[in-house]
Every structure is written in structure tokens, then in C-alpha cells.
Amino acid sequence: MLKSMEKEQTKNNNGQHLQDQQLVELVDEIRGYRDRIDHLREKMNEARDQVETLLIERGGSWKDDEGYAVLVSEGECTSYDANALDELLLNDPLRYGWLKDYRRKSVVSGSVKVK
Structure with a gap:
């Protein structure tokens, strides 16, 4: 054993x-x-x-049969907290339109987009 x-x-x-x-x-x-x-x-x-x-x-910009290349300018992106908006809609529908409390802004840097 x-x-x-x-x-x-x-x-x-x-x-x-x-x-x-x-x-x-x-x-x-x-x-x-x-x-x-x-x-x-x-x-x-x-x-x-x-x-x-x-x-x-x-x-x-530039393009060919397969895609393109383009300059993307710098800008600003605005987004919202979807969970907070859902909660707001349920709890206080009258304030639903007041999105500024939940608005997020971020800078989007310029870049080159190639496809």
C-alpha cells in the first residue's frame, strides 16, 4: 500500500x-x-x-475605397448619469427635465480618425 x-x-x-x-x-x-x-x-x-x-x-480629409482619414477637432462631450436619471424619473417626475444637476462634461481632445 x-x-x-x-x-x-x-x-x-x-x-x-x-x-x-x-x-x-x-x-x-x-x-x-x-x-x-x-x-x-x-x-x-x-x-x-x-x-x-x-x-x-x-x-x-482623405479617403479611398476602404475607408478614410479625417482630423477630429477638439470639443466637449456632455453625458448624464443614467442611473440617477432613472431614479429621478421615479421619485420626482417634475424635476426630470432639470438635467443640469446630472450633466457631466469632459473635454475631447482633437485626434486623427482612420477607418
Whole structure:
């Protein structure tokens, strides 16, 4: 019985060792992908900056059969807290139109949109 338990323990240890090896390999693979993604993001941002410069020089947008590139101007975005509005509608329908209490504004920076 003792030998049977030792064999089972050895089997469990070998199985765990294989799992550990697989985990190491997969985690390394994921880290490699992450590094490549970061590198590609940098290259994409550099290309986007160049597109922005060219669009500014050109004075407009650009398009082809697959999509377009356009300058998006800086602006302001207004949104509302939907949960608070729902609660307001239920609790005080007359105040529902007074949205300014729940209005959120945020600055949207200018950018280049490429599709």
C-alpha cells in the first residue's frame, strides 16, 4: 500500500511539473504577444502623427475605397448619469427635465480618425 501511495505521489508530482512547464511556456508566450502589441501601438501612433501632419498640410480629409482619414477637432462631450436619471424619473417626475444637476462634461481632445 505504501508503494502504491508513493507511485501516486510521483504521478501527481510529474503531472504538476508538466502543468508548471505549460504554464511557464504560455505565460512567456503571452508576454511576448504583449511586447509585440506595445511595439505595434508605438508604430501605429507614429504613423497616426504623420497622417495628422499630412492632413493638416492638405487642409482636409482623405479617403479611398476602404475607408478614410479625417482630423477630429477638439470639443466637449456632455453625458448624464443614467442611473440617477432613472431614479429621478421615479421619485420626482417634475424635476426630470432639470438635467443640469446630472450633466457631466469632459473635454475631447482633437485626434486623427482612420477607418
